[in-house]
Amino acid sequence: xxxxxxxxxxxxxxxxxxxxxxxxxxxxxxxxxxxxxxxxxxxxxxxxxxxxxxxxxxxxxxxxxxxxxxxxxxxxxxxxxxxxxxxxxxxxxxxxxxxxxxxxxxxxxxxxxxxxxxxxxxxxxxxxxxxx
Amino acid sequence: xxxxxxxxxxxxxxxxxxxxxxxxxxxxxxxxxxxxxxxxxxxxxxxxxxxxxxxxxxxxxxxxxxxxxxxxxxxxxxxxxxxxxxxxxxxxxxxxxxxxxxxxxxxxxxxxxx
Numbered sequence: 001x002x003x004x005x006x007x008x009x010x011x012x013x014x015x016x017x018x019x020x021x022x023x024x025x026x027x028x029x030x031x032x033x034x035x036x037x038x039x040x041x042x043x044x045x046x047x048x049x050x051x052x053x054x055x056x057x058x059x060x061x062x063x064x065x066x067x068x069x070x071x072x073x074x075x076x077x078x079x080x081x082x083x084x085x086x087x088x089x090x091x092x093x094x095x096x097x098x099x100x101x102x103x104x105x106x107x108x109x110x111x112x113x114x115x116x117x118x119x120x121x122x123x124x125x126x127x128x129x130x131x132x
Numbered sequence: 133x134x135x136x137x138x139x140x141x142x143x144x145x146x147x148x149x150x151x152x153x154x155x156x157x158x159x160x161x162x163x164x165x166x167x168x169x170x171x172x173x174x175x176x177x178x179x180x181x182x183x184x185x186x187x188x189x190x191x192x193x194x195x196x197x198x199x200x201x202x203x204x205x206x207x208x209x210x211x212x213x214x215x216x217x218x219x220x221x222x223x224x225x226x227x228x229x230x231x232x233x234x235x236x237x238x239x240x241x242x243x244x245x246x
Contacts (some may be wrong), residue, residue, distance in 0.1 A: 021148035022179030025142075025186050027193060029245050037194035037239070045150040057153065062176040066197040116213040 002083035006046045008105075010035065012073035018042060035071035038063075040103055040115045047081050052099075052119075061098065061118035068111045078106040078111065084116075097121045119124075133184050133213045137172050140162030145176040149195050162206075169208055174201040177211065177235050183225045184213050185239075192241040199224070 015035045019026055024036040041063065052058075071077070085100040103115040146152045154161030155171050162170045179197045186192065205211060205226070211234065214225045226235040 019149050019183075021145045022176060022183050024183040025190060027186070027190070027244060029193070034193065034244075036179060037182055037197045038175060041175045042149045057155070060201050062198070062200040063175065063178060066192075066196045067194075070193055092192065104174075 002051050003080060004047050004049060004082075005078070005080045006043075008043055008046055008077045008079055008097065010071055010073060010075045010077060015039065015071075015073055029070055029072065033073040035073075037065050037067065038069065038104060040113055041117070043077075043079055043103065043105070044081065045078075058099070058119040058121050061120045062116075063118070066114045068113070069107075070110060070124040071105075071130055073107065075107050075112070077102060077105040077107055095123060135180065135184070135211050135213065137205060137207055137209050137211055138202075139170065139207045142170065142172050142176060144244055145179075147171055148201045149173065149175065151175075156204045165207060169205060169206040171204040171206055174199075174235065177201070177226055178207055178237070180211075180240070181213050181226060181235075181237070185215055185222065185224070189241070191243055194239050195242050197237065197239040201235050203232060203234045 012033050015033050018039050019036055022036060022038065027034050060073045065074065081101060082102045083099060084102045087098040089098060099119045099121065101117040101119065105113050136206060142156055146156055151173055155165060156173055157170055159170060182197065210229055214226045214231065216223045221238045221240055224237050224239065225233060227233050
């Protein structure tokens with residue numbers, strides 16, 4: 001099944017570390033630290049993603065984040081990462097496989113953020129698998 | 133806005149993000165796929181663009197943000213970040229000094245409650 005779930009505790013320290021790594025100013029809402037908009041991409045480190053383990057390397061094609069509310073330090077987020085679409089295309093670099101991923105994070109059932117990640121694999125994975 | 137992309141910054145981003153793919157860190161691994169130097173993470177560029185904007189606009193927070201990664205950005209390169217307001221969107225373009233576009237995107241912002 002191309003869907004994995006994880007519960008994440010978003011600590012102030014984790015937000016601060018991430019913010020420092022991208023030179024982001026620390027922002028607060030009602031006195032609480034909020035995460036930079038791009039932070040959910042590092043939530044991927046919490047997941048074991050079985051459908052990517054055997055493949056790669058990948059090129060990051062595009063990225064989208066959409067927030068209903070900011071991620072606030074102390075939140076417990078229930079996140080689900082799914083492979084929402086796989087497409088094959090031919091490009092200048094040869095055969096490409098496009099993997100669209102959707103990450104949805106909720107806090108107490110309320111949607112906080114949705115992120116879409118397009119990863120591109122160059123080459124024909126099926127052919128290589130069949131030949132190996 | 134110009135920013136020199138250093139190996140140290142990419143190493144720090146790799147450690148925090150746990151994206152330690154060799155192409156970002158190792159000159160030999162980069163050379164194997166045809167690059168003279170390691171390549172910055174796309175998400176480092178996207179994150180940095182957001183940071184540079186927010187340093188100038190600290191009362192706002194970003195509510196949507198999209199970026200397309202068009203070309204690899206090698207470390208020890210100067211990246212130039214352009215921001216342009218278009219209606220309620222802010223358009224961001226990241227170029228190198230030759231004018232080649234590395235990444236481009238759009239974000240929307242709201243005023244942040246204090």
